[in-house]
Amino acid sequence: MAEEKQHYMTEEGKQKLEQEVNYLKTERRQEVVERIKVARSFGDLSENSEYDSAKEEQAFVEGRINQLEKMLKNAIIIEEDSSNNTEVALGKSVKFKEMPDGEEEVYTIVGSAESDPLEGKISNDSPMAKSLLGRKIGEQVTVSTPGGDIEVEIIEVN
Structure with missing residues (x-):
């Protein structure tokens, strides 16, 4: 199995990603489920563009959650180093x-x-x-x- 890419980020950046995952899981996911329920009520799913659109959105949201969780799992926090302000480094x-x-x-x-x-x-x-x-x-x-x-x-x- 290929080694997963490490993702460098600041503590602030990590918190933003965690907030986005939380929003997607708790709010956005529910909104999409409701859209699917409403679209199903329109009848024949084979010709229901509203249903197709909602299912595509659901796939996007789930994909984004998966992507963010992998990034967070492989996160490396950039430590602030104020002692060396002469050399360009990550986080500077x-x-x-x-x-x-x-x-x-x-x-x-x-x-x-x-x-x-x-x-x-x-x-x-x-x-x-x-x-x-x-x-x-x-x-x-x-x-x-x-x-x-x-x-x-x-x-x-x-």
């Missing part, structure tokens, strides 16, 4: 600027389960994070992106 925020004179950007490197680029959280599996991890303040790093390679300089790590 990194400020860098595009070279030669680009604007500064700040991202926190988190596990894929809680990445949200719009909130400034990037996955440790992303090309940007992979290029920055283990690097130190002042280093210039080449990052491969879909738009081509870019050169960045690490300014700050928190």
Whole structure:
């Protein structure tokens, strides 16, 4: 049997996933069951699009529960290490600027389960994070992106 993927996450990220699983199991699952009951009352199931839609939603909800439970089972909590603020690591925020004179950007490197680029959280599996991890303040790093390679300089790590 293949080894299951480990999922890095902060304690906050783990709590969010636990809340989502709880919501899906206690509320969403019941809502879908009610939809199925109502759709069954419409008659012939072979031509009942409402029933088909509800069953598809049920499969999605059960799949999501299964996915989240596996992630939580294989969760590795990212410990905050405030002693080393010179090296880019999982759970740290990194400020860098595009070279030669680009604007500064700040991202926190988190596990894929809680990445949200719009909130400034990037996955440790992303090309940007992979290029920055283990690097130190002042280093210039080449990052491969879909738009081509870019050169960045690490300014700050928190």
